[in-house]
Amino acid sequence: MKITGIEWGRVSIPLRTPFKTALRTVASVEDIIVKVYTDTDAVGFGEAPPTGVITGDTAEAVCGALEHHLAPAILGQEADDLERLLLRVQSALVHNTSAKAAVDMALWDLYGKKYAIPVYKLLGGSRSRLTTDLTVSVNAPEVMARDAGEAVRRGFDCLKIKVGVDPALDVARLAAVRAAVPADTVLRIDANQAWTPKQAVRILNGMQEKGLNLELVEQPVPAADLEGLRYVTERSDVPVLADEAVFSPADALRILQTRAADLINIKLMKCGGIYNALKIATLAELYGVECMIGCMLEGKVAVNAAAHLACARSVVTKVDLDGPMLCAADPVRGGAVFSGKDIALSDAPGLGVEGVGGVQPIGAAG
Numbered sequence: 001m002k003i004t005g006i007e008w009g010r011v012s013i014p015l016r017t018p019f020k021t022a023l024r025t026v027a028s029v030e031d032i033i034v035k036v037y038t039d040t041d042a043v044g045f046g047e048a049p050p051t052g053v054i055t056g057d058t059a060e061a062v063c064g065a066l067e068h069h070l071a072p073a074i075l076g077q078e079a080d081d082l083e084r085l086l087l088r089v090q091s092a093l094v095h096n097t098s099a100k101a102a103v104d105m106a107l108w109d110l111y112g113k114k115y116a117i118p119v120y121k122l123l124g125g126s127r128s129r130l131t132t133d134l135t136v137s138v139n140a141p142e143v144m145a146r147d148a149g150e151a152v153r154r155g156f157d158c159l160k161i162k163v164g165v166d167p168a169l170d171v172a173r174l175a176a177v178r179a180a181v182p183a184d185t186v187l188r189i190d191a192n193q194a195w196t197p198k199q200a201v202r203i204l205n206g207m208q209e210k211g212l213n214l215e216l217v218e219q220p221v222p223a224a225d226l227e228g229l230r231y232v233t234e235r236s237d238v239p240v241l242a243d244e245a246v247f248s249p250a251d252a253l254r255i256l257q258t259r260a261a262d263l264i265n266i267k268l269m270k271c272g273g274i275y276n277a278l279k280i281a282t283l284a285e286l287y288g289v290e291c292m293i294g295c296m297l298e299g300k301v302a303v304n305a306a307a308h309l310a311c312a313r314s315v316v317t318k319v320d321l322d323g324p325m326l327c328a329a330d331p332v333r334g335g336a337v338f339s340g341k342d343i344a345l346s347d348a349p350g351l352g353v354e355g356v357g358g359v360q361p362i363g364a365a366g
């Protein structure tokens with residue numbers, strides 16, 4: 001199965017409500033969809049959400065990486081030769097992890113299609129269902145309480161609460177949310193790097209003293225401040241999950257070796273795809289550290305790929321794959337079924353995606 005062409009285009013999916021974090025406010029998911037063609041009928045699908053504030057990848061950067069580096073790296077190559085091809089993707093250029101992830105997942109998709117096996121089974125997985133949390137955007141406490149109540153009515157029993165905008169309000173935000181949901185609702189919070197280390201310890205301990213019962217806190221301090229991350233991990237009762245601090249397997253290893261965090265968040269868009277995500281999962285296993293599988297604000301092609309990875313590795317114990325549930329529409333045919341908190345993988349070959357509607361073509365090669 002030879003790779004004969006690659007196309008990319010843009011799709012825009014409206015959100016149910018604006019998505020607000022300490023880093024940004026957005027009203028729609030803007031994604032780059034990638035299709036990799038072969039000399040057979042098989043087509044591999046990939047997706048890259050340009051998330052400049054986290055990955056540094058803009059839409060233009062994703063398209064430039066595809067056109068000038070990734071397309072030349074895979075065109076004319078044998079899709080069968082998967083590992084060599086995945087390495088060509090990773091070494092085609094530095095950074096640009098979102099564009100690499102889109103091509104990486106399309107290659108896994110093709111390989112699974114060639115051998116008529118779903119990717120999660122190809123990777124040795126035996127579970128095919130996941131339960132995701134739902135994100136509540138950062139807002140005034142009463143708005144967040146209302147949104148959390150609405151999420152519980154939609155069937156979610158685990159909520160990820162965004163905090164960190166005007167940190168003085170964060171304890172009040174969590175108190176309002178906690179009061180608005182059943183006592184057994186799991187609450188995890190994400191500060192998206194907004195706090196200083198001392199501020200983080202003060203806020204987290206304040207939340208625990210109020211009995212707000214947090215499962216974990218995601219990336220309390222700036223990504224580059226590993227000392228600060230470890231400071232919080234050592235002094236807070238709330239388990240600390242490293243998100244923006246972990247892009248590559250090497251980043252994960254550094255955090256694991258220094259015990260700078262209790263948990264690691266794996267996202268395909270940070271690490272460049274399934275190939276590197278598997279390495280991070282293996283490193284975490286070696287250190288006895290559990291992982292979350294997360295996503296950017298992204299559509300179903302990429303979140304579906306992340307779900308396949310998660311189903312293949314038991315070290316992934318926490319699931320934050322709510323991208324499709326935040327969207328008001330789903331242009332993707334095939335792949336996993338997302339229904340409330342439940343994600344049910346398709347047993348179709350590869351990643352199971354059959355098509356994406358409404359894609360505006362941008363570029364092609366081959």
Ligand code: MG
Nearest residue numbers: 190218219243
């Ligand atoms: Mg996060």
